[in-house]
Amino acid sequence: MDSRNHSLADFIKVEDADIMERARLFKEFSTDLAERGHALHRRVSLDGSSPLMKVKDRYTGEVKEMVYLASNDYLNLTKHPRTIAAGKAALEKYGSGAGSVPLLGGTLDIHIELEKKVAKFKGCESAIIYTSGFGSNCGTLLSMLGENDIAVLDMFVHASIIDGCKNTNTKFFRHNDMKSLEHALTRVKDNYRTKFIVVDGVYSMDGDIAHLDKIVELARAYGAYVMVDEAHASGVIGETGRGTPQHFNIEGKVDVVAGTFSKALGSVGGFIAAKEELIELLHFYSRPYMFSTAMTPQSAGSLIASMEVIEEEPQLREALWSNIKYFKENLINLGFNLGESQTAIFPIIIGDDFKVKDMSRRLHEMNIYVNPVVYPAVPKKSARIRMSIMSAHTKEHLDKALNALEIVGKEYNII
């Protein structure tokens, strides 16, 4: 099979093929990708998220030291001495697991401390914590919205939000387009019980920021609630890193603030911060919370420390923003199209899926770790090389990446 003629979308359903036949066909596709040097998924790291990361090359078997431009660990808190020490202390005190689901014995005092910290960090009455951000978004939406309700969604929201809206009505508006949102709201009939506008604070494939202030205004005008997914915003935007509501000075005005612990907060898990009554409802109706064992004590301990570091060490966020400015200016000077990127996520928008995969292969060979992002992860003809940077990248790391990008950009006539 020639992988150039196919995308992942072709294998979601294969006409008349049972699951084993579908898997066999997919294997042909992935084998062709590998033969072209385009199998860049599941690259194996030997030392975890760091600006220069040791990666075992699946093609050559060699251990490469790569400039790692694909981490969401924006503030490098996965390896901060305080998060490591706090995680170790919690592991020693409580053991390696919580032992049960949160409602039936798995809730530890360290989980309650983390919930309180999250609620305070997000300026909300209360918070609930989950073992993944995917589960918190999906479980919360599934438990809030049913067949008599409607979700009005930005067309680029994360997959966990789309999956969470499977049991309700949906209407999509054009990405970050307030006219399109208003148009969608005017067409939503009044007979829905609950209307929710759901957006990401920072969009994961584009790095742009939702117009959350205008979204909240429109929601008030049309009788809707607002939920924002702060996955890529927490720790990164807002004066003290509290995310998109702080960035727009509207803290306390967003009905449901969702987020993940897996990105700038440097661990794993997710949260929802909202009114105390809504959080209590989620305890009993959100299935990924009710029916899943509570977060590991080590994660909870590390996360409490992460939030303290974010508050007490603003120099980390300052270093990140200095890197963002430097990298962005240089990429623009080289002539790359970065779309609407405003944060630590940099898409180089190219359009052609094959070029994106091949350029990423070349960059891999030059020890620059980027990810190719093609359809269906992004719309057709908007394939891109996706990069993200961290506070611990040095100018030397970023220059190495810029030099390689310049060489490859010229080879493929992008710049």
Ligand SMILES: Cc1ncc(COP(=O)(O)O)c(C=O)c1O
């Ligand atoms: C915007 C967004 N929301 C939610 C998630 C899910 O979070 P988690 O990785 O904690 O499951 C992710 C990413 O991984 C994301 O990018």
